Each structure stands twice: as C-alpha cells, then as structure tokens.
Amino acid sequence: MSVNFDLPYFPRDGLLQEVLRVFESGLKQGVTLFAPRRQGKTSFVKHELLPAAHEFGWRSYYVDLWKRRGEPELALVEALEAFANHRGLRQRLRLKEVKSKAKAPGAEIEATLEPGGHRPDDSLENRLDAALSALVKDGVTLLVLDEVQSLAGAKREDFVAALRTVLQKFQGKLLVFYTGSSREQLNAMFRKQRAPLFASTMAVQLPELHDDFVDDRLAFLAQRSVATVSKREFVQAFDDLGRTPGFFNELVLHLIIAGDGDLGKAMNAWRKAHVEAGAGAQLESLRPMEMAVMQLLAMRDHPSVYSADAAEFIKRSIDDAESVTPAKIQTAIKKLMRLDLVAPTGKVAGDYEIDDRAILIQLREGLL
Ligand SMILES: Nc1ncnc2c1ncn2[C@@H]1O[C@H](COP(=O)(O)OP(=O)(O)OP(=O)(O)O)[C@@H](O)[C@H]1O
Ligand SMILES: [Mg+2]
Structure with a gap:
C-alpha cells in the first residue's frame, strides 16, 4: 500500500517556544535543528514555525537544499533569486546592480542584464548577496534552510564562508533556521570550511513524541474504524517502529483500511510495504x-x-x-x-x- 496523505500533525511540545525565545533574545541569528531522517524536522517547520512567522508578520522563505544536492550552492542562489523575482523585485535588483557597477572606479554601466537580474559572469557569491539584499527589507525576514548538510557537497570551498558573511551582514533583520539530518556531512562541512556557518547559532533538539501522541492516533483511529486496539499494544508498536511518527501514521492507515483492529497483521503489512519499497x-x-x-x-x-x-x-x-x-x-x-x-x-x-x-x-x- 502506498500512503499518499498525511495524518494530522501533532505539535512538538515546547519546541516552537524555544526557537522563538532564541530569535527574540537577539543573541543568536540562527537556530539549528539536527535530527535523524524522518523524525519530523520538515513537518515542524511547515506546521509550526512558518505559520508562527506568518502570524508575526515576518516574511519567510523556505529552501530545501536536498532536492538539488548535486549543486546545492546554485540551488540556494536560484531559489533566493526566484523569491526576489516573485516579489516583483526584479526591477530593483537590476537597479542595485547598475548602481554598484557605476560606483566601481572606472566601471561602465552595463546595458545588458540577464532576465534573472544577474550577468552570466557574475559570481555566485555576488548573486547570493544581491538576492538576499532584495529579500531582506524592513521588518523581520526568516530564512529556512532545510537539509543544510547538502552544502557540504558544495564544489566551491569558499561558498559556505561567503554565505556566512552575507547572512551576518543582515544580522538584526534576518533570522535563519537550519535543519540537518546527516551529521557525517555536517562534520565534513565544519572540517572543510574556514568560517563555520553555525558559530552564530543555537542548537535545539527535536523533543521526542510520547504516549500523548499515541493517544492522539488512537482517537483518530477510533473516529474512523469500529475496531479497537489496546493502548498498551499501541505504545509498544510505536516503540517497535523506532518512535518514528511517519511510520506510526502509516501503521494507523493500515489499521483503518483493514478495519479489523489486528495490530500484528497491520505491522506485517507495514513491513511488507517497506521491504517492497527497497528499504534495505x-x-x-x-x-x-x-x-x-x-x-x-x-x-x-x-x-x-x-x-x-x-x-x-x-x-x-x-x-x-x-x-x-x-x-x-x-x-x-x-x-x-x-x-x-x-x-x-x-x-x-x-x-x-x-x-x-x-x-x-x-x-x-x-x-x-
Ligand atoms: N509531529 C508530527 N505529527 C504527526 N506526524 C508527523 C509529525 N512529524 C512527522 N510526522 C510524519 O512523519 C513524516 C516524516 O516527517 P518529516 O518529513 O517532517 O521528517 P524529516 O525529519 O524532515 O525527514 P527527512 O530528513 O527525511 O527530510 C511526515 O510525512 C509525517 O507523516
Ligand atoms: Mg525533511
């Protein structure tokens, strides 16, 4: 069975408050959330952090660096340029470019600029700076970099250092939230880069989901299926599934579809689906x-x-x-x-x- 819809989100107790406290303190520009795969980092961002940012009137931008991990630096710059363009700032980007060109001693004003607001020979670092300058305006801007360890694969050694420099320039106006799942790649990033990206950040932990999450799924199941399962067995099943919410949601769906309350059978169906999907x-x-x-x-x-x-x-x-x-x-x-x-x-x-x-x-x- 392939599962193509998500069960309701269950809040991570206290995490949002912790993140907001760090941002509000003004002491750190960034927050890092590192946790293994499938534990719910992206879900937290989408269901809690971004809605809260919206409520505060912050402008927020979400970039998933995993999707184009073969060229993460380009993925980041192009995503930021796309946001800038989307906000109708293309014109202003161009103007900034023209002005800075004009200021350089002996420089000539370029007549031909690319539609994206940059010239073909412009360095990625300059494009990064220009795009972020266009995005960070009055008020607060939040940038979410999901799966930031992908930047360890950046081909330009100095890109991460440049990113850090540009981010620092906007300290006080720009907040950054980083998630990462591969600690090995993150460590590699620290070793490789001269200027550590995370020096100005505070680390938070993803709180574990507890029995109240299991209760919540039990209630969800009860609304949709007449068959019941015992709480004790359900708690055990959550543990057997490595306390991974996505897997537990899948198990609940197997139970709803079978409609017989047979937890053992649902577990087998879950395993079979994962073996078929090539987990190993x-x-x-x-x-x-x-x-x-x-x-x-x-x-x-x-x-x-x-x-x-x-x-x-x-x-x-x-x-x-x-x-x-x-x-x-x-x-x-x-x-x-x-x-x-x-x-x-x-x-x-x-x-x-x-x-x-x-x-x-x-x-x-x-x-x-
Ligand atoms: N708090 C939660 N409440 C309910 N379901 C959750 C929660 N967190 C995660 N999930 C479920 O787990 C799945 C995987 O979560 P998510 O994609 O957020 O993990 P991730 O840590 O970003 O993983 P990856 O490292 O693979 O990107 C989600 O699709 C969702 O079904
Ligand atoms: Mg994710």
Missing part, C-alpha cells in the same frame, strides 16, 4: 564485516563498536574471524558513514547509530 536495498552491496557492524548497531543497548564484546559479536557473524581488528572495524564504520547508513551519535566519542530508522527496524526484526 543499500545493504546488498555491503561486505560481511560491514553488515556485521550494521547488525551490531541495530541491537538495543549495543556495546561500543571498538569494545571487546563488539569484536566478539563481529567474529561470530562472519566466516573470516581472523580478520577482525580494530583497524578493520574502523574502515567498515568509515564506509558505512560515507554511505550515510550510520552516523556518530554525538553523545559519546566512538558511539554510532543507524541513521535510517526503516533499516534499523528491519535489521532488528531480522528481515534484512
């Missing part, structure tokens, strides 16, 4: 050692990958037990990070977790 296809190319590390990380309360217990576990899982050395485990971890399958938890050094909850759940259940 990426794992097929893994070497035995890498797969063993994935199995290890899938266990609840698993030991540290570099511990003796972990080495024992991996040795038992593969034929070539001799080859299990800390260096080889490290190589496996690096490969899994490159594939975005695992990420450091950021809590304890050397502590890793599986990034994709669908893969985690299926490994736990021995389906992959």
